[in-house]
Amino acid sequence: MANWGLTRKQIVMLAVLVFGTFVTVLNQTVVSPALPSIMSEMNVDAATAQWLTTGFTLVNAIMVPITAFLTDRFTTRRLFLTSMILFTCGTALAAWGPSFPVLLGGRLVQAAGAGILMPLVMTVLMWTFPVDRRGTAMGVFGIVIAFAPAAGPTVAGIIIDQANWHVMFWIIAALCLVVIFFAGAVLERGGETNKDVTLDVPSVILSTIGFGGLLYGLSAIGSYGVTADSAAGVVIGAVALAFFFRRQLRMEQPMLQVRVLANRKFLIATIIVMLVQGALLAGGILLPILLQSYMGFSATTSGLVLLPGAIIMGAMGPVAGRLFDKHGPRVLAVTGTGILALTTSAFVFMGPGTGLVTLTAIYTVRLFSLSLVNMPISTWGMNALPDKLVNHGTSVQNTFRQVAGSLGTAIIVSTSTAVQNAVAGSTDATTAGVFGIHMAFVVATALCVIGFVLTVALVRNKPGDEAAADEDNKHRSLIEQIMKRDVYTLPEDATVLEAMQLLVNNHISAAPLVDATGKPTGFISDGDIMRYLSKRGQMIMDPVVMIVQTVDAYADHKDYAHKLEHLMSMKASDIGAKGIIGVNVHADLPEVCRVLGENHLKKVPVLDNGIIVGVINRSDITHFSMERYLADRAEAQ
Known part of the structure; x- marks a missing residue:
């Protein structure tokens, strides 16, 4: 530690911030191995259970633009403690979880706290460390945070097999209390507040109803077919989103600057990232269900199957950055989306007779291919925006990425449930369940193929290529x-x-x-x-x-x-x-x-x-x- 050139106080503060964020990021990946146990204990299907993941992601997305207001309005110390307390309360509620609605409520409260925490910690690191120390702080932060998603499924699997999913959430709640105690002792006030800044409440309400309505409607269709409730959810959600976008375009200071989507290159990048994200999260939910519910493996085993891919995806972050600088976005994105489509389609043919090594290898390659898509395509799109719109572009892309993850997962997992219910009367439960998962991966493959086609047709490397398609010079990088x-x-x-x-x-x-x-x-x-x-x-x-x-x-x-x-x-x-x-x-x-x-x-x-x-x-x-x-x-x- 001494070689880093940080004071003792800076080291303690860095440790608290990193550990607090580590716990919240870990929490996002521990639920997948627990889904089969939760489905069995609470007698819910996959389309309902996936709300524990998609609902969490959706609330995170809604909190992204709200966090910008909160960081201006409140001191970072107060906001960090508030978000950790909120996250802890949600975790305790989920740990208690006597019924599915209570468990889901706890997850949504967790998401509200976590949605504030991630962007906030980046701000805290910026004002805590001087310019010549920020690289060290961010480097350590990045390494530890990249490890959390990899460790989550395996740790969760072990705890579930040795105890149950309730204990898993109680352990996370206890870790949160430790973070709150030390944060209260070592964090400085930090940051200037602006009491004149306002939050556009109608925009928050419209976005919540819009995204939430669509998610509810799509999930309900998967479980119960097209009913009055599910149709109403989709229609109300779509109408609310239409009014939300209309309001953002008319406001001088919108909650979410959707005008950046008028930039053609940024729009293309956002669409590709959304397609990929929707297919990705669904795979992380369906694979543990396949392994535990239909292949008879333990939660620990399913966590270990997910582990290598998560490690490689985290490690590939800086490598993909260097490859992007050297080769540009096209070769990486075309390769990544192509492999992603092939490996996703491979799951259409996997079932109880597939070996664990084969499953692990294909899932690992799948996540590796994702690392060749997300960062290069996101950066390519962000580079197309003028400097003054970069912050708005980040908020829009992060929000849409998480919304796409939620809606894509709802569509894909609901497909699995709907197909399973449709064929349940003509075959045994295992065959029906596996067939449903196969059809879900067919939908996921279709999303990946669309992303691949868009990448091949529209993502270019060289300024000359861009110039040929952009004679008015509107869509080139600065x-x-x-x-x-x-x-x-x-x-x-x-x-x-x-x-x-x-x-x-x-x-x-x-x-x-x-x-x-x-x-x-x-x-x-x-x-x-x-x-x-x-x-x-x-x-x-x-x-x-x-x-x-x-x-x-x-x-x-x-x-x-x-x-x-x-x-x-x-x-x-x-x-x-x-x-x-x-x-x-x-x-x-x-x-x-x-x-x-x-x-x-x-x-x-x-x-x-x-x-x-x-x-x-x-x-x-x-x-x-x-x-x-x-x-x-x-x-x-």
């Missing part, structure tokens, strides 16, 4: 809009003479050296040439001194001419810089400014998949910023 596309390069084996001719003929001061594939290997500038021609008895840092020394060298004409002649025959790579300083085409504007400022550059190459696709100047950024400021000011007036 860097693509600002940068100049005329880039002058030299082959890496070019001579200094060729370099000078390029610089003089095009009135530029520097040019990158590229290999046969077009990837940059170095850089040569007029400054490199000047350094070679100057009197280099010592390192010259002042450019004025260097120019004077070059002029002095020219006074001795013979020596200067000989030096110049020798220089022209040299390779540009011998006097130029090795390697290149550039920015990724998906970088945001602050990152470009940082690169320019820290390296004292006037311009910097823009890279896409390692290839130079443009160059961005300080003057370009200044002009864009001034133009944006004046436009926003005129709009405000």
Whole structure:
């Protein structure tokens, strides 16, 4: 700990925050292995039981935009303690759970607390740690939180087999009380409050009725068919959502800035992520039911089957980020959605005769493929938004991702229940149940195939590809809009003479050296040439001194001419810089400014998949910023 450079107080605070979030994230994945036991004890079907997962996810989604208001209105310490107390009360209610409605109520209260906690902790970490310590804090936070979803199913399975699901929730409640005790002792007040900020209550009501009505209607159709109640739920939900979206579009400060969906690339990314999320969560519910209810395995075994995939998905987060920077979104997303569709379809043919190793391997590959889709597609969509809309884009995408997870799961699991009920009279219970699960995975496969088709047709890597489909320049990333596309390069084996001719003929001061594939290997500038021609008895840092020394060298004409002649025959790579300083085409504007400022550059190459696709100047950024400021000011007036 001492090597991290954190004080003892910072270490304790980090431990409390991380452990508190770990408990809430762990809670999100412990329910799946418990579903078969809950269904048996409370005599409910899968379409009803899945509310414990989908209801939790839905409330989380509704809390995302509300949390923005709460973080402005209340201090972070007060909000953290309130969310933990709310989560603890919900956990205790679920642990008691004498009936399904009480258990579900506890899960929904849990979700309200957890929905506040996750974004809040990120804020707390930002104000608790100085800039030079935030990387350490966030790194530790990310590693621990990534471990929670992996550990959840296995831990839950062991507890359920040794005791029961009630004990599982009581243990989580006890851990929450420990977090509350230490948080009250070590957390500082933190954050400035704004008592003038308001929450649009009608928007909250409309979103809750809309999403909740759809979820209820779809689940009820799965259990009881199309009835007056289920039809009313779907209709009321759809109407409420229509009014919700209409209200958001008419408000100057909406609760959820749905206008960002007008950006074509962001809309495509959001749709793909929603399709994938719906198929993903349903698999996590159906597989434990298949293993425990129809294949006779224990809850511990079902948890262990889910474990490798969860570990790989968590570990792939940073790896997918690096692959995205290197290859762009298309190759990752096409590969990911393709494998996801294939592995999901494989579950259509699995049943009591399938081996555990086969099930585990296919489920693990399925989650691995998901890691190739979620981050790259989300980032690709977010990069299409202007900087001032990124925060709104994050809220919209997070909300829609969780809503899609809830609704997708409700549709898929309800399909399983409806099919099972339809064939129950003509076959035994096990065969009917397995057939229902097979048909549910058919629906899940269809969602994945739609996502794959959208990815192949609409997700592109290169700015040139985007330009061909976007002649009015409305849907390109910010860097693509600002940068100049005329880039002058030299082959890496070019001579200094060729370099000078390029610089003089095009009135530029520097040019990158590229290999046969077009990837940059170095850089040569007029400054490199000047350094070679100057009197280099010592390192010259002042450019004025260097120019004077070059002029002095020219006074001795013979020596200067000989030096110049020798220089022209040299390779540009011998006097130029090795390697290149550039920015990724998906970088945001602050990152470009940082690169320019820290390296004292006037311009910097823009890279896409390692290839130079443009160059961005300080003057370009200044002009864009001034133009944006004046436009926003005129709009405000």
